[in-house]
Amino acid sequence: xxxxxxxxxxSITTVALLFAGDESRIGTSGGGQxxxxxxxxxxxxxxxxxxxxxxxxxxxxxxxxxxxxxxPTVLASNMSLFNDMGVNYFGVSSKLEKIxxxxxxxxxxxxxxxxxxxxxxxDGEGGGTYTPTLSTFGLTYANSFSDRAYFGITGKVIxxxxxxxxxxxxxxxxxxxxxxxxxxxxxxLALVLNNLGTDLHYTGSGLTDQATPDDGPSDFxxxxxxxxxxxxxFNMALSxxxxxxxxxxxxxxxxxxxxxxxxxxxxxxxxxxYLRGGMTTPMLEDESSNTDETLFGLxxxxxxxxSLYGANLVVDYTMRNQSDNFNASNVFSLGIVF
Numbered sequence: 001x002x003x004x005x006x007x008x009x010x011s012i013t014t015v016a017l018l019f020a021g022d023e024s025r026i027g028t029s030g031g032g033q034x035x036x037x038x039x040x041x042x043x044x045x046x047x048x049x050x051x052x053x054x055x056x057x058x059x060x061x062x063x064x065x066x067x068x069x070x071x072p073t074v075l076a077s078n079m080s081l082f083n084d085m086g087v088n089y090f091g092v093s094s095k096l097e098k099i100x101x102x103x104x105x106x107x108x109x110x111x112x113x114x115x116x117x118x119x120x121x122x123d124g125e126g127g128g129t130y131t132p133t134l135s136t137f138g139l140t141y142a143n144s145f146s147d148r149a150y151f152g153i154t155g156k157v158i159x160x161x162x163x164x165x166x167x168x169x170x171x172x173x174x175x176x177x178x179x180x181x182x183x184x185x186x187x188x189l190a191l192v193l194n195n196l197g198t199d200l201h202y203t204g205s206g207l208t209d210q211a212t213p214d215d216g217p218s219d220f221x222x223x224x225x226x227x228x229x230x231x232x233x234f235n236m237a238l239s240x241x242x243x244x245x246x247x248x249x250x251x252x253x254x255x256x257x258x259x260x261x262x263x264x265x266x267x268x269x270x271x272x273x274y275l276r277g278g279m280t281t282p283m284l285e286d287e288s289s290n291t292d293e294t295l296f297g298l299x300x301x302x303x304x305x306x307s308l309y310g311a312n313l314v315v316d317y318t319m320r321n322q323s324d325n326f327n328a329s330n331v332f333s334l335g336i337v338f
Contacts, residue, residue, distance in 0.1 A: 030200030030228025038089040040316035040333040044301025045264030046278030049248030051188035051239035056091035062175035063152030067142035100143030109134040164206030171197025199227040274303035297321035
């Protein structure tokens with residue numbers, strides 16, 4: 001098992017060497033929906049804690065955390081974004097004896113109704129609307145190498161569409177968790193690669209147009225859409241647990257924007273009440289044209305775990321601050337561990 005763990009760690013580290021923050025590529029990737037986070041706990045901690053994260057919520061942050069779940073689990077989460085936009089997340093998981101843990105998740109982004117515009121109605125005053133579809137479907141497998149080491153992998157399908165045009169891509173998330181780092185009890189390391197996959201490419205009748213050349217009859221032709229890479233990330237995390245507190249730090253390397261440093265802390269009281277906070281700091285280059293401001297500020301959250309009729313009910317809430325231009329996001333999560 002330890003040889004397998006070393007192979008996984010070596011593979012992740014090798015691929016990670018290909019990553020480097022490049023803010024000159026901001027806005028040029030496809031499938032940006034994969035970067036929208038889920039789960040009240042992880043968002044409260046600003047994605048800083050990927051070592052001890054567990055269960056269905058951890059699938060987004062580190063799929064290895066699913067291996068920590070011993071019982072069947074159901075999770076539902078909702079996050080408000082800007083205006084009437086929202087994010088919904090649902091998952092189910094179970095641990096199969098001698099096989100490992102299996103989880104299925106669905107994330108959808110609701111963008112509301114958008115006025116339909118045309119060449120003759122550029123202001124969209126005709127009354128027609130459309131609703132884009134942004135969805136991610138994931139299947140996760142996770143298992144333990146030992147009582148200190150966990151591994152997980154998620155295969156996911158990213159799907160997007162607007163009327164008469166759609167695109168899809170396939171991607172992998174791969175993660176490991178290791179505790180007892182350097183023989184220090186409570187100290188742990190996590191490595192996670194996210195969104196390694198195929199390019200996103202739009203096709204459909206909406207890209208078909210009609211034209212009449214100077215020397216021939218009218219005919220139809222297709223506009224070829226670009227092939228856009230997914231925004232992959234490499235995350236290296238350290239966490240330390242002591243006296244009911246968990247301190248987390250994650251360095252996130254992006255291939256389509258500047259890198260980030262995420263810091264967070266959680267305090268658990270009687271394994272029942274939880275208080276959380278976290279923040280993200282952009283690691284800007286010296287010649288960066290951006291300021292040191294970030295869209296998201298400090299996050300604050302709380303959680304409650306309560307036994308009810310033989311099952312554990314887990315309720316989490318987070319307030320995610322979004323600069324001065326937008327209202328704060330509210331994130332709710334409800335989980336049942338049977």
